[in-house]
Amino acid sequence: MPPTPTPADPAATVAPGRATPTTATSAGRLPSAWDRYLPWRRSVEIGFWVANYAIGAVANSIVVLMDMSRAELGFAQWKPVVWESSSSLVALALVPAVVWFTRRVPLHLDTWRRSLPRHLLASLVWSMLHVGGMVALRKLVYALQGEHYDFSPWLWEFGYEYLKDIRSYASVVLLIEGYRLLLRRMQGEASLLQAPDDAPPLEPVDRPERFLVRKLGKEFLIAASDVEWLQASANYVNLHVREREYPLRTTMAAIEVQLDPTRFVRVHRSYIVNLDCIAQIEPLETGDARVVMRDGSAVPCSRRYRAALRPD
Structure with a gap:
């Protein structure tokens, strides 16, 4: 960002x-605020996204485990960890792609009407990559555990995931644009x-x-x-x-x-x-x-x- x-x-x-x-x-x-921040910029940017998705994976895993315990579902405890960590890991890997795309198609107040359709299309592509990546990781881990991960029916499951992914994509874009606005204010x-x-x-x-x-x-x-x-x-x-x-x-x-x-x-x-x-x-x-x-x-x-x- x-x-x-x-x-x-x-x-x-x-x-x-x-x-x-x-x-x-x-x-x-x-030294100005920008002078002091510049040596730390790359570390802060990378650290933010890594920490953001790591914390999210841990928190979501705990919530799912608590829900499973309340509902007395018979899932092994490692499965929710795999579900959440695979999702966060793939989303983290896609951050550079979103950064690149928002440089090409910035979402500003004066251009959002022209940019929004392209971002909606990008959110669909982002979701396809996200779902495909996390399903592949889950199948791999399940296979190593001697089990089979089933993601079907694909169309229904993808529609469910896309409803969540479009919100995640929007959050990433808004964070990136907000951060860039802050940098512009610091630099001028x-x-x-x-x-x-x-x-x-x-x-x-x-x-x-x-x-x-x-x-x-x-x-x-x-x-x-x-x-x-x-x-x-x-x-x-x-x-x-x-x-x-x-x-x-x-x-x-x-x-x-x-x-x-x-x-x-x-x-x-x-x-x-x-x-x-x-x-x-x-x-x-x-x-x-x-x-x-x-x-x-x-x-x-x-x-x-x-x-x-x-x-x-």
Whole structure:
């Protein structure tokens, strides 16, 4: 569900409602919340999902065992553990797929009507994979115990499982989108710098020299020349600056014409790079190339745009 000033540590701050920037220096800058969180991000993300499904499997197993005891059902106690742990294990394995899909089809307030049908279809695919995986695991464990696991009639049982799975899928999507919203708030969202109501624009509107970033109730100015590369992401274009990314609500076509063409070059339908920030270009056998940025990031370059990287 991207670290001196940085995009999150911009070169200048702006008091809300004012157009005059106050220069900020990196000397003595205290680490931001994002700086402190970044080294732990991957561990927190993985740990959250592992703990979430592990706790769920244990809790659900206990509940089923208690229900079986009350109803005096003659099931071996290991069976509910297998049922719940197999379901949680497969659901955990599917989390990366949901993360990938929500990047391609984000579920935002302004796009949910267009995205919802695709997510409904995705929930069906998710459920089919979930049910197929957990049934396979149960059959394997049952076979090792010398028993047979029966999941029939398939159509009826799948319908029952899908009614539960669609709620589980929705919960995963909402958690992922909520987490991304929190990350965007920590890093900041970018916008084109607008002219104040009572003064002329700071620069031509059609080619801004700075972006305004709002982060945790504060506003910062980022110089356009500090943007190292840009990446399209659904309804946003992410501005990458010193290992941070700031989502700007626009399209690649719209932002491309607003950037300085002597500095910024389109290298892929989803990527634009700052020529001053390129470390090296690695040609590939396919005719495409890999652009390695100074921060170590690798940006794809399609053959269609390779000519733009050749010096005149």
